[in-house]
Amino acid sequence: MSELRYLFDKFTLTLIAVVLAATLVPVHGVGAVIFDWITILAIALLFFMHGAKLSREAIIAGAMHWRLHLLVFSCTFIMFPIVGWALKPVLQPLLGASLYVGVLYLCALPGTVQSAIAFTSIARGNIPAAVCSASASSLIGIVVTPLLVGWLLGATGASISTLDAILHISVQLLLPFVAGHLMRPWIGKWMDRNRNWLKTVDQSSILLVVYTAFSASVIGGLWKTVSLRELAVLVLVCCVLLALALYATMHLARRLSFNKEDEITIVFCGSKKSLATGVPMAQVLFASAAVGPALLPLMVFHQIQLMVCAVMAQKYERRFEQPAAVSQQAG
Numbered sequence: 001m002s003e004l005r006y007l008f009d010k011f012t013l014t015l016i017a018v019v020l021a022a023t024l025v026p027v028h029g030v031g032a033v034i035f036d037w038i039t040i041l042a043i044a045l046l047f048f049m050h051g052a053k054l055s056r057e058a059i060i061a062g063a064m065h066w067r068l069h070l071l072v073f074s075c076t077f078i079m080f081p082i083v084g085w086a087l088k089p090v091l092q093p094l095l096g097a098s099l100y101v102g103v104l105y106l107c108a109l110p111g112t113v114q115s116a117i118a119f120t121s122i123a124r125g126n127i128p129a130a131v132c133s134a135s136a137s138s139l140i141g142i143v144v145t146p147l148l149v150g151w152l153l154g155a156t157g158a159s160i161s162t163l164d165a166i167l168h169i170s171v172q173l174l175l176p177f178v179a180g181h182l183m184r185p186w187i188g189k190w191m192d193r194n195r196n197w198l199k200t201v202d203q204s205s206i207l208l209v210v211y212t213a214f215s216a217s218v219i220g221g222l223w224k225t226v227s228l229r230e231l232a233v234l235v236l237v238c239c240v241l242l243a244l245a246l247y248a249t250m251h252l253a254r255r256l257s258f259n260k261e262d263e264i265t266i267v268f269c270g271s272k273k274s275l276a277t278g279v280p281m282a283q284v285l286f287a288s289a290a291v292g293p294a295l296l297p298l299m300v301f302h303q304i305q306l307m308v309c310a311v312m313a314q315k316y317e318r319r320f321e322q323p324a325a326v327s328q329q330a331g
Helices: 001-006 009-025 028-053 056-063 065-088 088-095 097-108 114-122 127-153 162-182 185-194 195-220 228-255 258-272 275-285 286-328
Strands: none
Touching: 009 258, 028 185, 028 195, 028 275, 056 228, 065 088, 065 097, 065 127, 065 195, 065 228, 065 258, 088 162, 088 228, 097 127, 097 228, 097 275, 097 286, 114 127, 114 162, 114 258, 114 286, 127 258, 127 275, 162 185, 162 275, 185 195, 195 286, 228 258, 228 286, 258 275, 258 286, 275 286
């Protein structure tokens, strides 16, 4: 039942409803302009809150574990993009050009913050290192992801203005994040006390951006270019990508002699991709009509990673129950 909770959680159902709403009633004209401005403000609020939530103590506690962070960043920003690029001869004919660009974008994104830390906590991994690694991944991604996307799309014949993208993303994401973190001494305790309802504000910002992005893509003919067959293949591709990432992070953590707590952190931080960062970045990196196809692989991958990692976190947690059960039987 706990696994089903992640499959049918409220945010997932709401996300599906938002995509359906954008398909049936897309915003356009003056409404689209208004929604664009509201979206910019929502993104700024989202990253302001991320910055205010991150404590200085958590940064210091986790920052010294450089071997762990180096492995996580290598998996996130080197392994994933290489896999996406290497699979082009297979994926592009199966998915079509627009969805394959979305897969490349997925591979270039930083890891998640909230869910990586949450699953590390459930599995009883190295939580301070997870906080530091996941947060640093998001910040590094502000610069690295546009560079990777520029290189990967250059290999497909597409192009973006990388420096302009970095500048826009820094203004929209990094500045609010830094402002939020600098304000933490004054608002940090209030943020910690109100985490539950602030999570609703956090998720509402993502839903608003998804609605605006998919509205533009639907008007641009998204569902005329993406078939049901391509959608089914995309689900399979995302499952394969996640399986490869989970195997690689787990195998490398063990080969490099990390302890079990560090292994858990590496697996959950190095195999995940961020919807919260990916959605606003796509607004900057892609033309309006291309945002939907670029986000579709990320949205599919995001939900699959939640379901699979929920099961894995519980299995990791049970390692503490087994010795107790054995001792009770012996007694």
